[in-house]
Amino acid sequence: MxxxxxxxxxxxxxxxxxxxxxxxxxxxxxxxxxxxxxxxxxxxxxxxxxxxxxxxxxxxxxxxxxxxxxxxxxxxxxxxxxxxxxxxxxxxxxxxxxxxxxxxxxxxxxxxxxxxxxxxxxxxxxxxxxxxxxxxxxxxxxxxxxxxxxxxxxxxxxxxxxxxxxxxxxxxxxxxxxxxxxxxxxxxxxxxxxxxxxxxxxRPEPLAPADGDALSRVVAQAFNQRRKMLRQSLKGLGADASALLDAAGIDPTRRAETLSIKEFCALARAFQALR
Structure with missing residues (x-):
């Protein structure tokens, strides 16, 4: 060189x-x-x-x-x-x-x-x-x-x-x-x-199972209005936000920034199932 x-x-x-x-x-x-x-x-x-x-x-x-x-x-x-x-x-x-x-x-x-x-x-x-x-x-x-x-x-x-x-x-x-x-x-x-x-x-394995497209959509929607509760911010997904959160076992009053990656994966799986 x-x-x-x-x-x-x-x-x-x-x-x-x-x-x-x-x-x-x-x-x-x-x-x-x-x-x-x-x-x-x-x-x-x-x-x-x-x-x-x-x-x-x-x-x-x-x-x-x-x-x-x-x-x-x-x-x-x-x-x-x-x-x-x-x-x-x-x-x-x-x-x-x-x-x-x-x-x-x-x-x-x-x-x-x-x-x-x-x-x-x-x-x-x-x-x-x-x-x-x-x-x-x-x-x-x-x-x-x-x-x-x-x-x-x-x-x-x-x-x-x-x-x-x-x-x-x-x-x-x-x-x-x-x-x-x-x-x-x-x-x-x-x-x-x-x-x-x-x-x-x-990683040898993902932190939790999820469909990549579903996870991306859920995460983008959740953080689009990051200061709002999830029951409100997830409405833009076109699915029943309350049913989605209930299926994932997540308190609907929580905000996106408090969820772990594994919890987002649970939401993505629920979203995929509800679709």
């Missing part, structure tokens, strides 16, 4: 001014990007999927790891061009895919058990997370950079102000851990908020 030019030189050479519309905030400190790669755990023999590599600040230490190969998905044609030098420095190890990661088919890009490691563009971080959460059979782990507020919502516990749909869906079939935070000044250009790295691994 010593033969590669410094990242700031790459940015100047290829005119990589960060674009707000692409949610770009580049992480150029190779000590920090190496820390993220270490946090991803053992990558030996695995494919790695990186989204939004930009000038390659995270791509470089990923290629220095024991991963078999790195597949980098990038929308910005300027960054695709800039990554060609990195590809040449690691023959046969880096595949660059130009396109939108929201539309990419992970099963065609990486092998089962792949690690997703990325400094995600802020504007698509949550949709991408939901996409990968639905693939625990194919994605072996995720080590992802989010805005700190989003990271806190992912790992939030019931009863906390951050607890909501993101926490329930992230921790039903996965186990999430917030690893460390990075200040805004670590990025170029600095965003307005701090960031944090979250690590997620699939």
């Amino acid at each position: 010593s033969d590669l030019p410094p990242l700031r030189e790459v940015i100047r050479t290829y005119g990589l001014d960060a674009r707000k519309g692409l949610g770009q905030h580049f992480l150029l400190d190779l000590n920090l990007t190496a820390k993220i790669v270490r946090a991803a755990g053992d990558l030996s023999g695995r494919d790695v999927l990186e989204v939004g590599p930009g000038p390659g600040g995270l791509t470089r230490p990923l290629l220095e790891s024991d991963a078999d190969r790195v597949v980098a998905v990038e929308r910005d044609a300027r960054c695709v061009a800039a990554l060609q030098d990195v590809k040449a420095a690691f023959p046969g190890r880096l595949e660059i895919v130009e396109g939108d990661a929201l539309e990419a088919d992970e099963t065609a890009l990486v092998r089962p058990g792949a690690a997703v490691v990325a400094n995600l563009p802020y504007n698509v971080g949550t949709p991408l997370l939901f996409k990968w959460l639905a693939q625990p059979e194919h994605v072996g782990s995720m080590t992802l950079m989010f805005q700190k507020e989003v990271a806190d919502r992912i790992v939030a516990a019931p009863g906390s102000g951050q607890y909501g749909r993101l926490a329930v869906m992230s921790n039903w079939r996965w186990q999430s851990t917030k690893l460390f935070e990075l200040p805004a000044r670590a990025f170029t250009p600095p965003p307005k908020v701090a960031s944090a790295v979250v690590h997620l691994v699939p």
Whole structure:
């Protein structure tokens, strides 16, 4: 990697001014990007999927790891061009895919058990997370950079102000851990908020049985009016909210933020049965 030019030189050479519309905030400190790669755990023999590599600040230490190969998905044609030098420095190890990661088919890009490691563009971080959460059979782990507020919502516990749909869906079939935070000044250009790295691994079994679509609908509806009692907030499901809560054995005067993931799964099963 010593033969590669410094990242700031790459940015100047290829005119990589960060674009707000692409949610770009580049992480150029190779000590920090190496820390993220270490946090991803053992990558030996695995494919790695990186989204939004930009000038390659995270791509470089990923290629220095024991991963078999790195597949980098990038929308910005300027960054695709800039990554060609990195590809040449690691023959046969880096595949660059130009396109939108929201539309990419992970099963065609990486092998089962792949690690997703990325400094995600802020504007698509949550949709991408939901996409990968639905693939625990194919994605072996995720080590992802989010805005700190989003990271806190992912790992939030019931009863906390951050607890909501993101926490329930992230921790039903996965186990999430917030690893460390990075200040805004670590990025170029600095965003307005701090960031944090979250690590997620699939659970051997879901916390409780439930249909994924039913659970998603119930949780979204319950938190849509999070300050209201469940007997009121669940009316939008198109089912008898009182019967639904009774079938799940849940007090109708409770609010969404007090329910455990297992209780939401009970509601999802009741909803599925009543439908």
